[in-house]
Amino acid sequence: MRDVAAHARVSVRTVSNVMAGYQHVSEAMRARVQAAIQELDYRPNPVARTLRTGRTGVLALVVPEIDVPYFAGLAREVINAAATRGYQVMVDQTGHDHERERRLLTGADRTMLFDGVLFSPLVTAAELAEMDPSTTMPLVLLGEHVFDGRFDHVAIDNTQAAYDATAHLVSTGRRRVAAIGEQPQEGYATPRQRTAGYQAALLAAGLEPDPAYLRPAAHYRRADGYDAARELLALPQRPDAIFCFSDLLAMGAMRAVFDAGLQVPDDVAVIGVDDLEEGRYARPSLSTVSLDTPYIAQEAVDRIIARIGDPSLPGVQTRAPHQLLCRESTAPTSMQTAPSPACASGS
Amino acid sequence: MRDVAAHARVSVRTVSNVMAGYQHVSEAMRARVQAAIQELDYRPNPVARTLRTGRTGVLALVVPEIDVPYFAGLAREVINAAATRGYQVMVDQTGHDHERERRLLTGADRTMLFDGVLFSPLVTAAELAEMDPSTTMPLVLLGEHVFDGRFDHVAIDNTQAAYDATAHLVSTGRRRVAAIGEQPQEGYATPRQRTAGYQAALLAAGLEPDPAYLRPAAHYRRADGYDAARELLALPQRPDAIFCFSDLLAMGAMRAVFDAGLQVPDDVAVIGVDDLEEGRYARPSLSTVSLDTPYIAQEAVDRIIARIGDPSLPGVQTRAPHQLLCRESTAPTSMQTAPSPACASGS
DNA sequence: TTGTATGCGTTATCAC
């Protein structure tokens, strides 16, 4: 920058003003500085700028595993949304490691490398409750609702989404509706809410939730869905429908049904959550609950930028829309008794 | 740091020495400084360190789209490998935008925010050839072999991989073997090499490559595979096997076969490349060529770190292993004439 | 409107 100033025969102050797009700079001066910048191929050093301003222009996106398709899709949208607003994105994986989540949240790690964190947590609500939002770095929670209003959240209505999926299964004539994805440990908000929605929908249909039909899943991957579905199919009274808390679980569950010599949807209907492209190309195509990931990403990025600008802001809960998509994997059986509720075509 | 120095009644120099694990520091002094660090909960500022040393400890991973499963899996391994070596990873998406690739490569963008770049390019070899490795930032190319030896590369032998996949199809009795994934434009190394391997395998089996059986694919996504397969199936003489240049293309192709009322593998065998988990759970399970992604990621990270350490190093070409995995989608037909070549069980 | 001078938190050079 000194070289540019010398070359344009002005002070560094003026160069800095031009770079920052400062208003009160004469046109002649601005042009001269611009020319010098061009000529010397000068580019400001973002690190020095950061040291001075305290802003890095970097956001962290923290997810359990980036290669889980839902998180990969989220990352895509977050990176794009951030780029639009002049931010770069650093991706971190916790690998389902609670201790690592803690360290990231408390900032015990790599402090000050990013301005804010978009966090898709496994942490228990209890652990979050212990934390003081004012002492942590700017933080937006994705996918989890912790209703104490102290943190920013962006998430769908998990209870309603689960209710919708389950009600859809019931409306197509299924009566023995199982679910895969509960978390045995306390504190995980998402699985708890989805379990609640599932049970509420059963009760609303006059069906008694059967504990044997509610299967846990350590993670939300295909293998977990496969294993859980195998256990369900081995039950003396096997279910005729399975609500999986993720599409990945559902893909595993469908494969388990086929490996058991049964058919989807005739013997067992399957529905998931996430609307992965994978499910659209599956055979049969997978019914699911679609989340508006681009909306979630944009909202999250806007929220974190606002909070970076003013950390004292109150927590904001953003509810993202969701939509039931009915495809082949939950096609009605001959036993259908009630008309299906509102359900998008699911192409 | 000044506070720590004052608190321990030493100079900042000594504190810095302790932080850096410098040898010549007396035990007593070290203990006193450590105590002060603990007491004040001091943590060094990485930005200031970067300004001074010129090292950010950040690598950039540049891919076309992070939500393409292969790239998501690569990102997972790269992030983990980088973390092991004390590096963070920034993810950038080019979105198939050549201009954006150029800017990233020439460093016209965000200079000096990272120490090196792991780049999975679409750029033509010609464009890379124009560049001077010594003027660009440390760079390792992933998935592309440009045999001028000036850049570091980590990739499989694309020609051999395509040869293996095609030879496998032929060995199971297929005679009308199509391929999806060619790139009409010049310069893309990967599709060109795979096309060459495909054609070489046909010739080696005494089959004449039919231009009508070689279909382009704009990207390597499911929709591209679906569309290309539909066109192939509409041919007067329809193929009895399709070699897809990616598993995603293959998933789309399989769906197209089913939608045409045909069966995989009986009417049309399908094989892909990448060994996505998705293919293992598909019905039928997808035969594929497996790439050793963890190896690729580790090798790439080691390579870039070496180059950061010494930019004058000569370019190194690393060849990653690949393996043919035979699953249901290429099960032999009754017409099989030759014994199948070495082929892993593909579980 | 523009120039001068100081400091952001490190590391490294020089003395001691």
Added chain:
DNA sequence: GTGATAACGCATACAA
């Protein structure tokens, strides 16, 4: 072995 101090490149308070 340790202390004082310059420098990394930028932004800004203050002076002109």
